[in-house]
Amino acid sequence: TQLLEQSPQFLSIQEGENLTVYCNSSSVFSSLQWYRQEPGEGPVLLVTVVTGGEVKKLKRLTFQFGDARKDSSLHITAAQPGDTGLYLCAGEDAGGTSYGKLTFGQGTILTVHP
Amino acid sequence: EAQVTQNPRYLITVTGKKLTVTCSQNMNHEYMSWYRQDPGLGLRQIYYSMNVEVTDKGDVPEGYKVSRKEKRNFPLILESPSPNQTSLYFCASAPSNYASGEQYFGPGTRLTVT
Numbered sequence: 061t062q063l064l065e066q067s068p069q070f071l072s073i074q075e076g077e078n079l080t081v082y083c084n085s086s087s088v089f090s091s092l093q094w095y096r097q098e099p100g101e102g103p104v105l106l107v108t109v110v111t112g113g114e115v116k117k118l119k120r121l122t123f124q125f126g127d128a129r130k131d132s133s134l135h136i137t138a139a140q141p142g143d144t145g146l147y148l149c150a151g152e153d154a155g156g157t158s159y160g161k162l163t164f165g166q167g168t169i170l171t172v173h174p
Numbered sequence: 175e176a177q178v179t180q181n182p183r184y185l186i187t188v189t190g191k192k193l194t195v196t197c198s199q200n201m202n203h204e205y206m207s208w209y210r211q212d213p214g215l216g217l218r219q220i221y222y223s224m225n226v227e228v229t230d231k232g233d234v235p236e237g238y239k240v241s242r243k244e245k246r247n248f249p250l251i252l253e254s255p256s257p258n259q260t261s262l263y264f265c266a267s268a269p270s271n272y273a274s275g276e277q278y279f280g281p282g283t284r285l286t287v288t
Contacts, residue, residue, distance in 0.1 A: 066216070093277075102178075102264050102279025103217070148216055160205065160224045161232060162277075164216040 062087040066165030074173050076138050081168045084131040089151035092132045097146040139172045176201045178280035180265050186286045195250045195283050197265030205268040206248040210261040255287045
């Protein structure tokens with residue numbers, strides 16, 4: 061079973077601060093996704109990264125996939141209260157017979173105070 | 175409206191009483207999957223299906239069954255529920271037949287087994 065270690069588990073910051081969430085594994089993933097989940101709802105996809113070293117930007121959010129496709133990070137610039145939520149990373153197995161199998165990290169609960 | 179629906183949304187049952195949670199999507203998606211979400215553990219994949227009549231185990235399949243007789247439906251069956259299956263369950267679908275396609279999640283089913 062592949063594991064994805066996500067850190068930190070909890071993050072409480074003031075509006076305007078920057079933050080980074082990390083997702084690490086000893087396994088190689090064919091792709092990695094980041095989701096955001098609000099209370100009472102299902103996760104919503106933010107981005108998918110598939111190429112080692114890939115960087116994608118979504119407004120104030122920057123996502124990076126490690127060169128070896130074993131780790132990823134989410135960086136938020138100038139956080140706003142609307143960024144508050146649970147952030148989840150998820151990796152798809154790179155094994156030839158395991159496409160479709162998705163492993164999630166434990167999640168990071170982000171709270172941005174006004 | 176494109177969506178994934180789950181029923182019921184809330185269920186309280188007793189140990190050993192068979193139950194089925196239904197999942198349906200109206201987007202003609204190839205891929206469907208079931209997850210359970212527990213505090214501190216993130217989402218864990220139970221089963222997934224890359225097409226009709228094709229199902230595979232995720233990380234925590236024990237105690238669950240699934241079937242994919244039609245493209246739109248992917249029911250989750252608990253033959254003999256136990257208290258450790260108390261959890262929040264999510265169904266998801268994706269347009270491509272691998273997990274790195276964007277997954278659309280249902281609203282969740284909160285199950286309590288006493």
